[in-house]
Amino acid sequence: MAGDEQGVTEVDQQKYDADENVKIICLGDSAVGKSKLMERFLMDGFRPQRLSTFALTLYKYTTTVDDKTVLVDFWDTAGQERFQSMHASYYHKAHACIMVFDVQRKVTYKNMSTWYHELREYRPEIPCIxxxxxxxxxxxxxxxxxxxxxxxxxxxxxxxxxxxTNVVKLFTDAIKLAVSYKQNSRDFLDEVMRELENFELEKPEDTSDKEEISEGTESPKTV
Amino acid sequence: MSYKAKKCGVRFEPPAIILVYEQEEGKHRQRIMPIRNFSKFSDCSRAAEQLKNNPRHRQYLEGVSLEQLVRFYRLLKAHLNGESLDVSLNTIRREETIDPDEDLNKLDDRELAKRKSIMNELFEKNRKKKDDPDFEYNVEVDFPQDGVVESCGWDDELEDGF
Structure with a gap:
């Protein structure tokens, strides 16, 4: 799997610094229903982008929070959890985390300790549900x-x-938490990242990723 | 023409899948579908698929799941191998339930897919689809945790964790 590790970093994560973009990651064991939850929330609107070489699935979603447009990228593990650990870039710049276990399987509850520990190594402050x-x-x-x-x-x-049950509430609350974290972040690592990026001001801005975002999903409607 | 499947089973001697179905309200009929060219070396999934797609039988079998048919062929195969019905029923049951303590992160693709398909049967059964008359997109239910007295029983071992 050594080749994959190189690949993950190729997913452009610069855009998560832009005000309107948030990144929400899903964590948890195999078969706890992470993708099923995503699909239930997005309904027909879901157009996952499978980056199978990176063992990663991206779901794009557009919504408004406090009258402002928010472009959400949900990151789902796509089997990467089976290496018992996620690649660092999975956590990189995440603004919130949804951590799932299966009420029928004790082992998935117990393994949350490991996931949570790893999450906090990379993102000590982000909201986690x-x-x-x-x-x-x-x-x-x-x-x-x-x-x-x-x-x-x-x-x-x-x-x-x-x-x-409670799926829509879960995701809308996660988005709100991510947005408010982003606005009020005092996260030390974030501050450092920001400072580091200020050194690169001469670099031309690459805006190509924004076009890709604009075709994101519509808000699903109640039928 | 619609046939409502009521009951489906397997007969060992001579081998057949037997379906009891309803064509008009309250009138039950029985259809015997003989099993030919099946030996103790045959592939149960393939045999089940062939039966389900058989042009003469398929409209009768619409209400019978492929999983159930596979199960019948597995019972028959075990019988042909001289296994008792009790033993083979137990084997199937064990294979079709999820061991709650098994760490699925450690399985290979094939084994994980098997477990997922078992879990998916329950998911589909409990699933509220968009076209269901009582479907609601946003379902909110409050489960207050303050009054909870019973523990899940899974926490003690967590204490020494992170």
Whole structure:
């Protein structure tokens, strides 16, 4: 897989510095339903861009927050989680994280510790939402206490990608958190990045990525 | 013409898939589809697909899932291999349930795809589709966590984690 590692950095991440762009990453074990949640939120509007050589799927979504247009890129793992760890560029410049486990499989809950640890190595401050998926398969789970989120003081949602419970709420809240993080970020690494980038002012701006964004998905409508 | 499948099963001697279906309200009919050219070396998935796509049978089998047909061929194959029905039913059941403690991150593509397809059956069953009359895009349900007394039982081992 050595070849892939080179490749990941080729995904242009400069655009995430622009005010209107946010990057939200999904984390969690194989088969917890990350892609199913994305698809339920985007419905027909979803046009994933599969970068299979990078084990990465990008979903583009356009919305408005406080009357401002926001271009969201959702990053989904596409199997990369099976290396037990994500490439650093997966976390690079992310503004929020959605971390998912399967209420029917304890191992996916336990593995969240590892994911969370890795997330915090790269992004110590970004908002992270903990998501208990597949509650349609086990309704009783919603009456139980899951302490992981409380322990790390993270927001926690019970959802079902199958019947749609709380999926839209989850994603709209994640977008709001990402936007507000971006506006108020005191993240040390972000500050450093900004300073570093100021050294490169002479470099011509590359705007080609913005054209690609403009064909992003429409907001799905309730039918 | 629509045929509503009511019950479907497998017969070992002589081998056949048997379907009970309803053509008009309340009137049940039985269709016997003999299984030919199937041995203990045959491929169950292929046999099931061939039956499901057979021009003479396919409209009767619309309400029967491919998975169920594969299961019948697997039972028959086990029978041809001299296995008892109890044993083969148990094997199938075990293979079709997810071991909640298995770490799926560690499986190869093929094995992971198998587990995903098992989980997908439940997903499809519980799925609310866009065309369903009671479909709502935004479903919000509040599950208050403050009054919770019962623990998920998964937390203790997490304590020594991160």
């Amino acid at each position: 903990v998501v208990a998926n597949k509650i349609d398969a086990d309704r009783r789970a919603t009456q139980k206490g899951f302490n992981f989120a409380k322990k790390h003081t993270l927001p926690f949602y019970f959802v079902s990608a199958a019947d749609g």
